[in-house]
Amino acid sequence: MTDHLLTSASEHWRTRLAGGCRSVAWSPGGRLFVIAADGTSLIDDPSQLTAPMAPDPVDATWLGERRVAVVDSVGGVVFAGSGTVEAQQVDGARCVDSAQGRTIVGGANVVALFGDLDGDTTATTITTGAGPSHALCHTAGGMWAVGGSAGLVLIDGAMGEIDVRLEMDGVRAVAWAGGAERLVAADLAGSLHLIGIHDPGRGVELDGYPDPVRHVAISADGALLVAAADDELTWWRIDADGDPGDMPERAVVHEHAVTALAMNSHGLVATGDAAGCIHLWSPWVTDHPVATMTLDSEIVASEWSADGARLAVASMCGELAVYDVTPGAVA
Amino acid sequence: MVNRPPVPVTIVGGAGADDLARTLSAPDDSIVAGSWHGPGSVRIEADTAHRTPGCACCTLRLDVIDGLLRAVRRPKPPAHVLVVAAPGDDVTTIAYTVLSDADLARHVRLDGVVVSLDAVAMATRAAGGMPLGSGPELEALVMADALVLDRASELTNDAIISIRQSLGAINAIGSTLERTADGSILGAQRHRLIGLDAWHGAPAVGSRNGVQLHRHGNGPSTLVLRQQAPLDPDAVDAWLDRVIESHAQRLVRLQGALAIDSAPARVCCHGVRSYAMSHSESADPPASRRGESLVVIVGHDLDAEDLSSEFAATRVR
Numbered sequence A: 001m002t003d004h005l006l007t008s009a010s011e012h013w014r015t016r017l018a019g020g021c022r023s024v025a026w027s028p029g030g031r032l033f034v035i036a037a038d039g040t041s042l043i044d045d046p047s048q049l050t051a052p053m054a055p056d057p058v059d060a061t062w063l064g065e066r067r068v069a070v071v072d073s074v075g076g077v078v079f080a081g082s083g084t085v086e087a088q089q090v091d092g093a094r095c096v097d098s099a100q101g102r103t104i105v106g107g108a109n110v111v112a113l114f115g116d117l118d119g120d121t122t123a124t125t126i127t128t129g130a131g132p133s134h135a136l137c138h139t140a141g142g143m144w145a146v147g148g149s150a151g152l153v154l155i156d157g158a159m160g161e162i163d164v165r166l167e168m169d170g171v172r173a174v175a176w177a178g179g180a181e182r183l184v185a186a187d188l189a190g191s192l193h194l195i196g197i198h199d200p201g202r203g204v205e206l207d208g209y210p211d212p213v214r215h216v217a218i219s220a221d222g223a224l225l226v227a228a229a230d231d232e233l234t235w236w237r238i239d240a241d242g243d244p245g246d247m248p249e250r251a252v253v254h255e256h257a258v259t260a261l262a263m264n265s266h267g268l269v270a271t272g273d274a275a276g277c278i279h280l281w282s283p284w285v286t287d288h289p290v291a292t293m294t295l296d297s298e299i300v301a302s303e304w305s306a307d308g309a310r311l312a313v314a315s316m317c318g319e320l321a322v323y324d325v326t327p328g329a330v331a
Numbered sequence B: 001m002v003n004r005p006p007v008p009v010t011i012v013g014g015a016g017a018d019d020l021a022r023t024l025s026a027p028d029d030s031i032v033a034g035s036w037h038g039p040g041s042v043r044i045e046a047d048t049a050h051r052t053p054g055c056a057c058c059t060l061r062l063d064v065i066d067g068l069l070r071a072v073r074r075p076k077p078p079a080h081v082l083v084v085a086a087p088g089d090d091v092t093t094i095a096y097t098v099l100s101d102a103d104l105a106r107h108v109r110l111d112g113v114v115v116s117l118d119a120v121a122m123a124t125r126a127a128g129g130m131p132l133g134s135g136p137e138l139e140a141l142v143m144a145d146a147l148v149l150d151r152a153s154e155l156t157n158d159a160i161i162s163i164r165q166s167l168g169a170i171n172a173i174g175s176t177l178e179r180t181a182d183g184s185i186l187g188a189q190r191h192r193l194i195g196l197d198a199w200h201g202a203p204a205v206g207s208r209n210g211v212q213l214h215r216h217g218n219g220p221s222t223l224v225l226r227q228q229a230p231l232d233p234d235a236v237d238a239w240l241d242r243v244i245e246s247h248a249q250r251l252v253r254l255q256g257a258l259a260i261d262s263a264p265a266r267v268c269c270h271g272v273r274s275y276a277m278s279h280s281e282s283a284d285p286p287a288s289r290r291g292e293s294l295v296v297i298v299g300h301d302l303d304a305e306d307l308s309s310e311f312a313a314t315r316v317r
Helices: B017-024 B062-072 B091-100 B119-127 B135-143 B157-170 B233-250 B304-312
Strands: A008-016 A021-026 A032-036 A041-043 A057-063 A067-072 A076-081 A084-088 A095-099 A102-106 A108-115 A123-138 A143-148 A151-156 A161-167 A171-177 A182-187 A192-196 A204-206 A215-218 A224-229 A232-237 A249-252 A258-263 A269-273 A277-281 A291-294 A299-304 A310-315 A319-326 B007-014 B030-034 B041-043 B048-050 B059-061 B080-084 B108-118 B146-150 B175-178 B212-214 B221-227 B251-258 B267-272 B275-280 B293-299
Touching: A008 A291, A021 A299, A021 A310, A021 A319, A032 A057, A032 A310, A057 A095, A067 A095, A067 A102, A076 A102, A076 A108, A095 A123, A102 A123, A102 A143, A108 A143, A123 A151, A123 A161, A123 B062, A143 A171, A143 A182, A151 A171, A171 A215, A182 A215, A192 A224, A215 A258, A224 A258, A258 A299, A269 A299, A269 A310, A277 A299, A291 A319, B007 B017, B007 B062, B007 B091, B007 B135, B017 B030, B017 B080, B017 B108, B030 B062, B041 B062, B059 B062, B059 B091, B062 B080, B062 B091, B091 B108, B091 B135, B091 B251, B091 B267, B091 B275, B108 B119, B108 B135, B119 B146, B119 B157, B135 B157, B135 B251, B146 B157, B157 B175, B221 B304, B233 B251, B233 B267, B233 B275, B233 B293, B233 B304
Parallel strands: A021 A057, A123 A171, B007 B080, B007 B108, B030 B041, B030 B080, B108 B146, B146 B175
Antiparallel strands: A008 A319, A021 A032, A032 A041, A057 A067, A067 A076, A076 A084, A095 A102, A102 A108, A108 A123, A123 A143, A143 A151, A151 A161, A171 A182, A182 A192, A192 A204, A215 A224, A224 A232, A232 A249, A258 A269, A269 A277, A277 A291, A299 A310, A310 A319, B048 B059, B212 B221, B221 B293, B251 B267, B251 B293, B267 B275
16 A cells, blocks of 8 residues: 555656547557557657558557557558558448457458458457447457447457347447456446356446446456546455445546546556546545646546556547656655 | 637538538538548548437447547637538437537537538439438438538529428528529528527527427427526426437427526527537527527427427516
8 A cells, every 4th residue: 555655656757649649559569659649650759650540540559569450430440560551441440459369350340350460361350249349358368248228248369259138238448357257347337247257147236326437447467457438536445256346436526527537557547537537546546636638628548557656548539648647655 | 838729610511521521611620520531631531329228318439529628629729610410320319429528619610500401412302302311411411500402503593482482491491592503602601501690699590580380291390499488497408308208209499599587688598419508698689589589309209299388487577
């Protein structure tokens, strides 16, 4: 707890993308990619800007350290890097993730699976039955979770088929706890669904949110779950059996609606709001931020680097900042 | 912190919606949100979900939320966004989405609903004794703020007058205008379709007096309620709660300007289905309307007698 209270966040650099920011992604090795609303992008630092690569980008991810995938509501997915650019049509592409040498693009009632690192852009298309995709993440092995308007599906990427389909209304966010092999999905009806990957039919529903839960994160060990609905954060403590406490810790933590949320590998949580305020939170001090920063306008994306040492935050009007975050230490 | 006014949004529906929206769109100043994609547009494809699982009055268009956010969350937002409701799309659900989603409410405000009609097809229907529409198509006609007749130049004056009368009989709020022969909207007409701010003030029902119920076969009805006496605030609150609670799934549009006792300005309310919002009237009404309370309810299976007597009972005693 003392460690977290002494956390410091110092600005590494700050810049502005003329088109306004859409999505931020870190590579496993710590490279930064930011896509702007006009399709231009920033790679690593403000000195490296690219020409537009998509007309209306919505999400992006790194494929290893040398290539990126950008999804676009019109064109599908664009793979760029290593001197090549290739576009593939995916109907209604909205979200993308990459892991273990494969890339998954969530589209309109379908996902497209690509083998990515060697430039293999041949897709396996799987019909999800979950409606238009809104969120996805890699889970265990070759499994992926995809949230859509009509539910949540677990996809076996190796077999190229649906493993489980769960009916939910409007899944807008998913997160994965690898150490506990637990998945959490947030829906429009104001519920969280905590699901063990080996027995997805026996999930726990955490309901009672008066507003849709738009953002969710879970620690790698699955012991801490944080969710944002409107201007309120809730913190659920999960025991080793996957059972949450009776009630979460909850607090109205922003003056405006929370618009971005991310948790790092140390359990620190970053939240951004509609007015450009960014708070860093310790899971042990949930009623007061351990650090506060601001950008010029609504926060549209915040992402931690894989080692949890850097935080990139992007705003609607194009301001982009990278912070070096050091969890405090007692001498 | 950027503090900017919400971007007005016009929902454009009907047979020629896509073409009308692109015609109304001002280059470099507007964005069209629809299935078509080109310069100055964002793409949306029908995508529905429910806030309460299975509840029809909580149906949201998630594509509209995402598309509008992409259109306006920019350093320089557009002056106007036109959302195209493709044929078969439910305009009421789109209006409910624009009004009720909290993320959208920070960025946009509903300016109006414009419906494009093929005048020749309407005349053919009328000649064959067929209804003007059905289902969501008819709802859009009844709740629209403006009705645009396409291909009207191909009809006789009598036929146009007949269509106008038919539309006037089912829509108590909107105005009707004709597109010119070459399909373009006259410059003088654009201001009748864009920048209406038709949902945040008193409903534009002119001088229609007393209780009027417009019935349209199996479609929604329109009820216009008026009274001159100041209203009791608690009684009005309770009445509006009852109206929404008992009619939510059937409410296509609710809009009013209420002269609340001792309030400095009239209180305006607007809503669709289970959503309703109120605020002080921002524009000064004509002197003749200052003490007047006016409510328009568009919905299915309205009980005019009950609604009007309960509204009348909200006056200060």
